[in-house]
Amino acid sequence: xxxxxxxxxxxxxxxxxxxxxxxxxxxxxxxxxxxxxxxxxxxxxxxxxxxxxxxxxxxxxxxxxxxxxxxxxxxxxxxxxxxxxxxxxxxxxxxxxxxxxxxxxxxxxxxxxxxxxxxxxxxxxxxxxxxxxxxxxxxxxxxxxxxxxxxxxxxxxxxxxxxxxxxx
Amino acid sequence: xxxxxxxxxxxxxxxxxxxxxxxxxxxxxxxxxxxxxxxxxxxxxxxxxxxxxxxxxxxxxxxxxxxxxxxxxxxxxxxxxxxxxxxxxxxxxxxxxxxxxxxxxxxxxxxxxxxxxxxxxxxxxxxxxxxxxxxxxxxxxxxxxxxxxxxxxxxxxxxxxxxxxxxxxxxxxxxxxxxxxxxxxxxxxxxxxxxxxxxxxxxxxxxxxxxxxxxxxxxxxxxxxxxxxxxxxxxxxxxxxxxxxxxxxxxxxxxxxxxxxxxxxxxxxxxxxxxxxxxxxxxxxxxxxxxxxxxxxxxxxxxxxxxxxxxxxxxxxxxxxxxxxxxxxxxxxxxxxxxxxxxxxxxxxxxxxxxxxxxxxxxxxxxxxxxxxxxxxxxxxxxxxxxxxxxxxxxxxxxxxxxxxxxxxxxxxxxxxxxxxxxxxxxxxxxxxxxxxxxxxxxxxxxxxxxxxxxxxxxxxxxxxxxxxxxxxxxxxxxxxxxxxxxxxxxxxxxxxxxxxxxxxxxxxxxxxxxxxxxxxxxxxxxxxxxxxxxxxxxxxxxxxxxxxxxxxxxxxxxxxxxxxxxxxxxxxxxxxxxxxxxxx
Numbered sequence: 001x002x003x004x005x006x007x008x009x010x011x012x013x014x015x016x017x018x019x020x021x022x023x024x025x026x027x028x029x030x031x032x033x034x035x036x037x038x039x040x041x042x043x044x045x046x047x048x049x050x051x052x053x054x055x056x057x058x059x060x061x062x063x064x065x066x067x068x069x070x071x072x073x074x075x076x077x078x079x080x081x082x083x084x085x086x087x088x089x090x091x092x093x094x095x096x097x098x099x100x101x102x103x104x105x106x107x108x109x110x111x112x113x114x115x116x117x118x119x120x121x122x123x124x125x126x127x128x129x130x131x132x133x134x135x136x137x138x139x140x141x142x143x144x145x146x147x148x149x150x151x152x153x154x155x156x157x158x159x160x161x162x163x164x165x166x167x168x
Numbered sequence: 169x170x171x172x173x174x175x176x177x178x179x180x181x182x183x184x185x186x187x188x189x190x191x192x193x194x195x196x197x198x199x200x201x202x203x204x205x206x207x208x209x210x211x212x213x214x215x216x217x218x219x220x221x222x223x224x225x226x227x228x229x230x231x232x233x234x235x236x237x238x239x240x241x242x243x244x245x246x247x248x249x250x251x252x253x254x255x256x257x258x259x260x261x262x263x264x265x266x267x268x269x270x271x272x273x274x275x276x277x278x279x280x281x282x283x284x285x286x287x288x289x290x291x292x293x294x295x296x297x298x299x300x301x302x303x304x305x306x307x308x309x310x311x312x313x314x315x316x317x318x319x320x321x322x323x324x325x326x327x328x329x330x331x332x333x334x335x336x337x338x339x340x341x342x343x344x345x346x347x348x349x350x351x352x353x354x355x356x357x358x359x360x361x362x363x364x365x366x367x368x369x370x371x372x373x374x375x376x377x378x379x380x381x382x383x384x385x386x387x388x389x390x391x392x393x394x395x396x397x398x399x400x401x402x403x404x405x406x407x408x409x410x411x412x413x414x415x416x417x418x419x420x421x422x423x424x425x426x427x428x429x430x431x432x433x434x435x436x437x438x439x440x441x442x443x444x445x446x447x448x449x450x451x452x453x454x455x456x457x458x459x460x461x462x463x464x465x466x467x468x469x470x471x472x473x474x475x476x477x478x479x480x481x482x483x484x485x486x487x488x489x490x491x492x493x494x495x496x497x498x499x500x501x502x503x504x505x506x507x508x509x510x511x512x513x514x515x516x517x518x519x520x521x522x523x524x525x526x527x528x529x530x531x532x533x534x535x536x537x538x539x540x541x542x543x544x545x546x547x548x549x550x551x552x553x554x555x556x557x558x559x560x561x562x563x564x565x566x567x568x569x570x571x572x573x574x575x576x577x578x579x580x581x582x583x584x585x586x587x588x589x590x591x592x593x594x595x596x597x598x599x600x601x602x603x604x605x606x607x608x609x610x611x612x613x614x615x616x617x618x619x620x621x622x623x624x625x626x627x628x629x630x631x632x633x634x635x636x637x638x639x640x641x642x643x644x645x646x647x648x649x650x651x652x653x654x655x656x657x658x659x660x661x662x663x664x665x666x667x668x669x670x671x672x673x674x675x676x677x678x679x680x681x682x683x684x685x686x687x688x689x690x691x692x693x694x695x696x697x698x699x700x701x702x703x704x705x706x707x708x709x710x711x712x713x714x715x716x717x718x719x720x721x722x723x724x725x726x727x728x729x730x731x732x733x734x735x736x737x738x739x740x741x742x743x744x745x746x747x748x749x750x751x752x753x
Contacts, residue, residue: 088699093700098626098632104741105665106740108700108701109699121701
């Protein structure tokens, strides 16, 4: 049972925009921090936000291991101990496909609160420090549980589900 | 304070910092080099839409026209306008007795990326009797013509050393005698590459609003010799805060001129009425701000004397410099002349709404008399400019919405009809492929850009691995609104972090209002259906019909945003021009 080689990723959390607490007040920068999870047990967090400018900024780099079969990483914006917004980032957006190894991707994602409503945008950059094979988890075709829905075709794409009741 | 914008969101934006788009925000104003417009923007502290350059001229092996001594040469530079007329840009001084002159007098020319700028150089031998007169007053008809040379401004600036040597020939090209050579060297007028990025913070600001706290912003001005001051930039507005920290502002040397030049820093309370109230001000040069930064001390703001009070009052409010960093802001030209290549790709709309190509009213009608249709015009105009910057002249060309010979509709087929190879050679190759494609592919529909954008993004993405310094430009020419706007948005968002710009020309009479969402000039970032948000604005959309009403050409409107989109990519990644050594601290 060989252990598949995993890669490390460097995520720099740059800033967030338009984050509200309780849908009304802009979140206080100095209480905000961001947590990144590559799987339910692996997470890293930034420090508290800087007072720079009108929207919170961290510009903090987090280095984490990315399990080979990870398809998503989760980014959570927290204030004190509460999660006020999350975003799910498909690994295929920054690794694999036509992007070369060690490419620095600048990405931004919509944050949504616990009820699925829009709550701000998160800006970050990601770089994968790969070892060898050059194929990323997103291009591995299987290794997950569940029944394939459509016949024999494996489409291999990433789908992000949003609860229908809260669509916009 | 009447010169602030009246739209609130726009009025609250930071203006004039050098780090922002060279192009003053893109989309909307100005057409070409208009001095009145330029002065207006410079007075407001915003960058002009072009790069002012100086040409230095020298010549070798000029013909000897004088009997007793050598020629006394002078050079005159003209710009050829669109209607063929020559406009004189300037003259050098007269150098005595010299067949290999190096003139000192520089000629100013404004470099505009998005138009072809043909220059004509004439060298004259000035007769002795005119030597003491100002060069401007000389009538060229009375002088002896020594030779003529011509080139295009972009030819000079794309050379690594920005120098171009041309052979002088007779007017109208008659005669092949060797009349000597002329060397033209171009340089950007001011050393605007040096810039300073400053993060300002204030404490204990006075409250000017009734029911809430002040909404402060800073305006920075430069004092001029005549005694007044010219605003060079303003920060964004921080709402409801008496201890604000603003986003860093970037001032270029062109704006502050020298580090000892005193700058006036004013702190205002923003009011939506436009009547902003002054909270306090301060006068400091960049050098003094550096000292403030190093000592981490604050400087007290001053409230100027008013009707009630003869003297100025020193306030408790203080301003701090949290960060001050010197930067090198390379311009678009710096990158291009260092070897960065632009790569051109075209996609043509083959949907049925264009009309049957055999019908003279169709947008795809190929006129046997040679008059170009809207598609041909757009390809030719944009291609002509970009091909100066694309050295290999291999252009991918696709069509979308057309029916292939096997009967199926394709949204990304090769324009040259080849099943595997999508490249054509030169702009003439695109034109030829287009003409034959009109015969070989039937128009169908619907209008979908997603596939061509994805293909262009793949090509741009692949180029990253080979480390070539290339930036891709996809030109999409369409007559209608996209059928699936979200699909297009998704493709654009996916491509927004790549070295790619998408220029969309709308031809015909359709209402293109919906397409302007793609342009994102209003500041709303595009959001894909998977929740990803565009990293940067990579689309420029221009409806051809609207453009022809004004003075600006289609290509000027389309390429207006290109330098700033290119710079947003390279600066965001801290990519420097190729010939710059790696940064030393």
